Amino acid sequence: MKKLVVFYSLSGNTEIVARTIAKELKSDLCRVEETRKRNRFLAYMTGGFAAFRDKCSEIKPIALDLHDYDLIFLGSPVWASRPVPAINAFISSTDFKNRKVIVFFTMGGEEYRKAVRNVTLKVEKRSGIVVDSFAVRTGKKNHEAIVKETRKAIKSHLKHPG
């Protein structure tokens, strides 16, 4: 089964999770990037507000064909209890056509279910099938702790991905 990990990351946490999944499950990796560089401090205001309103941002073209993959991991930080605008943009420009999708989030707090529901509805509108989801709480965790937490999540949630 060919797997792909697609992710957006502003401050690096979701990237650590995405890279860990890709390494552990021997998957390809694809970063979603915005065309305009986001200021990390202003992101709380502008990014949080845009995420809250379910907005899309402008993203760079993706060079991969999703139809080459059977299972897609789709990762985003939680912003204002929602996915980030770049991931909204990725979903809305992608035909998932019966692809299986596993949604994952990173977040500072505890709550991510609302964000999973939000992404699930959007992916389903684009003909994808969300088969599982998980989240890694980042808070003040360092790189190693995030990797450890990700490995744990893979083991406990994804016994039979796909």
Ligand SMILES: Cc1cc2nc3c(=O)[nH]c(=O)nc-3n(C[C@H](O)[C@H](O)[C@H](O)COP(=O)(O)O)c2cc1C
């Ligand atoms: C604009 C903004 C809004 C956020 N909103 C939430 C939130 O609603 N709930 C939460 O638990 N964490 C929230 N966070 C924290 C991030 O989800 C968390 O730090 C995440 O791991 C960052 O991922 P990244 O390093 O890949 O960008 C927010 C962070 C930013 C920048």
